[in-house]
């Protein structure tokens with residue numbers, strides 16, 4: 141396997157070498173899954189849920205002959221799409237597709253209206269859901285789970301962006317999935333997503349089918365001390381000198397938010413300097429903001445003046461605990477509390493703002509840094 145040309149990945153997962161820490165979380169997930177408890181993994185966007193799932197599976201893989209299925213249901217819009225995603229996941233879970241495996245699946249998939257098709261050029265087989273009657277979808281999902289149950293092996297299934305099922309038009313989707321999942325002894329689940337409120341109410345509201353059916357895990361930022369070592373090590377491995385202070389500057393500027401830290405380090409690494417100083421780090425910050433500014437200007441056109449002004453004010457504070465307080469409104473000349481509340485809701489809805497225990501903040505770190513510079 142080739143090693144990545146840049147150790148700071150900005151998408152996906154490669155191996156433990158390029159993955160920082162998450163030891164406690166990995167152990168916790170592993171312990172839950174191997175002891176018959178499913179997990180719900182929640183964090184803000186781009187903190188590292190998907191990569192963590194891949195890391196956990198990667199660690200497991202070497203030690204067992206279980207099946208690992210990781211599906212992202214963000215693009216799915218209904219139960220039939222879900223069925224298709226799950227079918228693909230099952231098909232792709234075996235890297236070496238022996239004739240025996242394909243034969244078994246062929247027979248099985250045809251019973252749910254799916255086929256295995258072969259790419260005309262590469263000859264690679266793939267799963268396709270053809271001629272499927274939506275009325276049979278629920279039954280077909282049952283069949284897929286039956287297949288896993290009867291396989292006689294352990295399966296670990298991660299369903300990324302799980303909150304998406306609450307948007308499906310079909311009725312009782314949660315009840316349907318839950319009733320099937322709870323009987324599966326050999327299939328273990330990670331449900332993951334970034335829509336905190338939707339997921340919490342799905343798993344913690346006693347009226348909902350998934351109520352208390354999983355361990356809840358909230359993924360926080362990576363410990364900055366450990367992240368600093370990780371960054372230092374990767375620059376050193378490539379014989380590049382970088383001061384600890386410069387790394388602290390990156391972590392602070394990126395608010396220790398995984399994707400943004402990775403992105404800045406990736407750019408800095410790509411510069412190929414043997415000795416990196418603060419001026420070079422600051423230049424990378426500026427380049428990134430310069431390149432994304434067209435997108436940010438476009439956001440300006442999508443928002444009302446009140447929403448834009450509020451966004452700028454919150455970016456300036458980094459965290460705004462009480463944006464409707466007299467002090468905050470006066471400082472930024474924002475109008476009355478009802479206007480602010482309306483803007484807050486609109487911006488939360490558009491996911492431009494998020495809220496945590498410290499208050500409201502602009503979710504996209506680069507956008508937030510760019511807004512700050514406008515003041």
Ligand SMILES: Nc1ncnc2c1ncn2[C@@H]1O[C@H](COP(=O)(O)OP(=O)(O)OP(=O)(O)O)[C@@H](O)[C@H]1O
Nearest residue numbers: 149150151152159160185186187188189190191334
């Ligand atoms: N522990 C880690 N060490 C190094 N890089 C990481 C780590 N965790 C995540 N990353 C990188 O950070 C980026 C964001 O991670 P990831 O896509 O897993 O986040 P996410 O929480 O699933 O985001 P989203 O909510 O948008 O799906 C990716 O480029 C990933 O490679």
Ligand SMILES: [Mg+2]
Nearest residue numbers: 189190191300
């Ligand atoms: Mg993800």
